[in-house]
Amino acid sequence: MAKILGGITTSHIPAVGNAIQKELYDDPYWKPFFDGYPKIHQWIQDHKPDYVINIYNDHGLGFFLDKMPTFAIGAAHEYRNEDEGWGLPSLDPFPGAPELSWHIIESMVADEFDITSCQELPVDHGFVVPMQLFWPGAPHHPDMPRTVPISANTVQHPIPTLKRALAFGRALRKALLSFPEEDAKIVVLGTGGLSHQLDGQRAGFINKEFDQYCLENIVHNPDELTKITRMELVEKAGAQGTEFLMWMMMRGALGDDVTEITRNYHIPISNTASGTLLLECAA
Amino acid sequence: MADMPAFDYHIDIPGTTIFDGKQAMKGYALNKMCYSFNRAENREAFKADEEAFMEKYGLNDQQKEAIRKRDVLGLIEAGGNIYYLAKFAGIFGLSVQDVGGLQTGMSTDEFKDYLKSQA
Numbered sequence: 001m002a003k004i005l006g007g008i009t010t011s012h013i014p015a016v017g018n019a020i021q022k023e024l025y026d027d028p029y030w031k032p033f034f035d036g037y038p039k040i041h042q043w044i045q046d047h048k049p050d051y052v053i054n055i056y057n058d059h060g061l062g063f064f065l066d067k068m069p070t071f072a073i074g075a076a077h078e079y080r081n082e083d084e085g086w087g088l089p090s091l092d093p094f095p096g097a098p099e100l101s102w103h104i105i106e107s108m109v110a111d112e113f114d115i116t117s118c119q120e121l122p123v124d125h126g127f128v129v130p131m132q133l134f135w136p137g138a139p140h141h142p143d144m145p146r147t148v149p150i151s152a153n154t155v156q157h158p159i160p161t162l163k164r165a166l167a168f169g170r171a172l173r174k175a176l177l178s179f180p181e182e183d184a185k186i187v188v189l190g191t192g193g194l195s196h197q198l199d200g201q202r203a204g205f206i207n208k209e210f211d212q213y214c215l216e217n218i219v220h221n222p223d224e225l226t227k228i229t230r231m232e233l234v235e236k237a238g239a240q241g242t243e244f245l246m247w248m249m250m251r252g253a254l255g256d257d258v259t260e261i262t263r264n265y266h267i268p269i270s271n272t273a274s275g276t277l278l279l280e281c282a283a
Numbered sequence: 284m285a286d287m288p289a290f291d292y293h294i295d296i297p298g299t300t301i302f303d304g305k306q307a308m309k310g311y312a313l314n315k316m317c318y319s320f321n322r323a324e325n326r327e328a329f330k331a332d333e334e335a336f337m338e339k340y341g342l343n344d345q346q347k348e349a350i351r352k353r354d355v356l357g358l359i360e361a362g363g364n365i366y367y368l369a370k371f372a373g374i375f376g377l378s379v380q381d382v383g384g385l386q387t388g389m390s391t392d393e394f395k396d397y398l399k400s401q402a
Contacts, residue, residue, distance in 0.1 A: 015378075015379075059366045059369075060317075060318055060321070060364075060366040060367050060369075060370065061321060064314075064315070064318050065307055065311060065314055065315075065318075065364075066315075082321070083321055083322070083323065084321060084370065084373075085317075085320045085321045085326070085369070085370030085373045085374075086370070086373040087323065087326075087373075155302070155364060155366055156302055156303070156304075156307050156364070157301055157302060157303040157304075158303070197299070198365045198369070198379055198382065198383070199299075199300065199355075199359055199365035199368075199386070200298045200299050200300055200356070200359060200386060201297070201298030201356070201386060201387060202296070202297065202298030202299050203298075203382070203383040203386045203387055203394075204383045204387060204394055204397050204398055205298075206398065206401040207401075208401065208402070231294045231296070231301075234296060234299065234301065235294070235296045235299075239299055239301075239302075239365075240365075266402075267398070267399070267401055267402035268398040268399060268401070268402070270378075270379055270380070271379045271380065271383055271398060273401075
């Protein structure tokens, strides 16, 4: 049976892709951000996961408003990174794991989560920036795991509740643990956040106190966070801070017993309070 | 479509437009045009003839006027969603800090200082 090694969260700001391309690791603006990742690189090197479940939110590349799935699961042999409208160079395709995808889809639907399966899914910065951060040179890192993308809707309200996101993660845990590949090692990513708002007169809104509250509770007390309503989340985390949903989905997949290996929090990167967190599952 | 407070809808968050079903219906043509800007050939076609491109996507007068004026708040009012509008802003090489400044009446540098001040 498969094993879940742990979960890693990170912000997925588009500007990070650009900073990586330009190797701005020691630039004074970027250093406090990139300093959050070496411990994660070490952990990944020590554990070498075979599969990475990348829980992110699409921002208008893979999906449009014509059809907007609340929860979508990739089931492709590979995932192409494409131009998001800014003319930036695209990365090479990421190798998929369709047999794991279909196992997850079967298990989730049997568990009464009605998901959308995607045999083609172009992936945007929400998916690729975390891969680049955790596996430098992705997708050509020598230990690059095969991947299953899972996207949740945060583009258009109604978005899922935090309670549903956590429950989704818990059902995902059941699915992963029952994957019948001996000793398969899986890591789960939750990408996006933390507080930020891009639109309206309140653009630029960041909320350190609320982010710290979320970071504290997500480690050992994620159920506490399910009391936050969606509109309260918009109010306190900013209109795009709703991406915290992805962190909750990841958290649900890890089980109750986790150890925090590292965290980092920095304001601002681009318009965003950036955060990263690595939680290891009990053996 | 009526407001549905029972569904956690529409509390007033100053300076924030909740992009819900009402906005999604209102802004569909505008957002569809901006979504098309994922492709370079559509960005080029827009630059070559903005009016014809807007006509092709069926934008209404309010949306056309906001596009002509590069009025980000006007585009949101007309049903635009920021993730698609970011692709429109990208045509002009605008960053999210530029767009933040445009919406808050700050220069880009003032907006960046505002972000830093919240650390």
